[in-house]
Amino acid sequence: MQSARQILTGFPHDWYRQMRATNPVYFEPRFHIWYVFRYEDALRVLNDPATFSSETGQPSILGMDPPRHNLLRNLISRAFTPRIVAQLEGKITEITNELLDAAIARGQMDVIRDLAYPLPATIIAELLGVPSQEREMFIRWSNIITAGQRFGQGQTADDEGRKQTDREFREYFAIKLEEHRRQPDDDLMSSLILADVDGQRLNQEELLSFCRLLLFAGYETTANLIGNAMLAFEEHPDVVEELRGNPELMPGAIEEILRCYGSVIGAVRHVTTDTHIGKQALKRGDRLIVRADSANYDEEQFHDPERFNIRRMPNRHISFGHGLHYCLGAPLARLEGRIALNLFLQRLRNVRRNEDQPLEGVRSFFLLGLTSYPIIFTAR
Numbered sequence: 001m002q003s004a005r006q007i008l009t010g011f012p013h014d015w016y017r018q019m020r021a022t023n024p025v026y027f028e029p030r031f032h033i034w035y036v037f038r039y040e041d042a043l044r045v046l047n048d049p050a051t052f053s054s055e056t057g058q059p060s061i062l063g064m065d066p067p068r069h070n071l072l073r074n075l076i077s078r079a080f081t082p083r084i085v086a087q088l089e090g091k092i093t094e095i096t097n098e099l100l101d102a103a104i105a106r107g108q109m110d111v112i113r114d115l116a117y118p119l120p121a122t123i124i125a126e127l128l129g130v131p132s133q134e135r136e137m138f139i140r141w142s143n144i145i146t147a148g149q150r151f152g153q154g155q156t157a158d159d160e161g162r163k164q165t166d167r168e169f170r171e172y173f174a175i176k177l178e179e180h181r182r183q184p185d186d187d188l189m190s191s192l193i194l195a196d197v198d199g200q201r202l203n204q205e206e207l208l209s210f211c212r213l214l215l216f217a218g219y220e221t222t223a224n225l226i227g228n229a230m231l232a233f234e235e236h237p238d239v240v241e242e243l244r245g246n247p248e249l250m251p252g253a254i255e256e257i258l259r260c261y262g263s264v265i266g267a268v269r270h271v272t273t274d275t276h277i278g279k280q281a282l283k284r285g286d287r288l289i290v291r292a293d294s295a296n297y298d299e300e301q302f303h304d305p306e307r308f309n310i311r312r313m314p315n316r317h318i319s320f321g322h323g324l325h326y327c328l329g330a331p332l333a334r335l336e337g338r339i340a341l342n343l344f345l346q347r348l349r350n351v352r353r354n355e356d357q358p359l360e361g362v363r364s365f366f367l368l369g370l371t372s373y374p375i376i377f378t379a380r
């Protein structure tokens with residue numbers, strides 16, 4: 001049988017190891033992009049936005065360089081605070097329990113379809129103040145928009161359908177923003193509208209683009225954290241038993257799941273001026289991707305990198321990126337992961353994958369994840 005990890009599209013680990021040793025910056029002709037395999041080179045790229053730019057010309061912080069990025073990130077950080085995230089703890093617990101109740105009542109579960117996806121989608125809806133009666137519509141849009149990021153797989157709408165959904169999404173949130181402007185609350189959207197750095201505020205385009213970015217950046221990524229944890233559990237049953245007895249070990253386990261089964265392949269940049277990484281010359285205009293899935297296994301940085309060790313200390317993986325674009329949603333993803341996985345282990349027993357249904361990896365340039373993970377279980 002194919003190993004669970006190989007099912008994810010990435011993880012050609014023998015090749016990565018060889019490349020780190022012999023050819024650490026490699027031009028991938030299929031995608032016309034350089035791969036940066038080593039940890040140290042990855043940090044150099046991510047710490048030097050002047051040479052390795054994120055700029056896309058879009059109003060989204062993910063595709064922006066300093067100084068504009070600093071201002072926007074400052075504004076967003078004022079709104080997207082640890083307090084806002086901590087407030088979600090009760091909600092995350094409630095939704096996870098509801099999803100698990102439903103699965104237990106049905107007596108069957110596909111972890112991807114029934115937990116990994118609906119949880120972060122509902123939490124983003126909550127963050128954006130989407131009322132419960134409009135949640136289903138929001139989740140439908142989210143699925144259509146995120147499916148557009150994949151290669152011809154699991155798509156629920158054609159291009160025209162997706163554009164239409166994008167328009168509906170924008171119109172809906174333009175109205176929501178207007179409502180919050182008229183009547184500010186203590187929620188994220190009001191804080192975003194009111195956030196102020198030296199008299200500068202987010203404009204309407206930037207606000208709308210941030211609403212969309214939450215989906216783009218926070219939905220499938222978090223879904224894949226929960227989904228990929230299933231592969232980690234499958235490959236390390238001893239760890240599952242340990243975690244069941246010691247839920248306080250979950251944060252360490254999550255870091256190791258992110259390192260070894262990370263949900264994002266890496267970060268893309270383009271070269272602004274002729275430069276070198278190590279011995280490799282790069283030209284202005286070249287594009288590169290920092291391969292987190294290789295850097296996270298770099299033997300120069302991680303002791304015994306192939307070992308899945310939930311007590312690894314320090315664990316400086318770059319699955320949330322590094323430097324100025326470091327993931328703004330990391331505290332939220334960690335919180336969702338901890339609550340969802342602990343409740344999953346507490347409430348379900350004798351979990352095993354239903355091997356009648358073959359596993360399939362998500363086909364995406366950026367993401368590593370599963371399209372389904374059907375299980376057989378008993379409930380406590």
Ligand code: HEM
Pocket residue numbers: 054061062063073213214217218219221222225262263264266267268318319320321322324325326327328329330332333
């Ligand atoms: C940035 C990964 C969850 C919001 C990033 C970056 C990575 C990443 C690698 C940096 C990209 C770059 O440097 O080009 C992940 C992973 C997640 C996750 C693996 C889940 C396990 C979330 C969540 C949210 C979020 C839940 C929000 C709800 C963002 C934002 C940025 C970002 C806004 C842009 C930050 C900036 O450009 O300054 N994420 N993310 N992410 N992430 Fe996440």
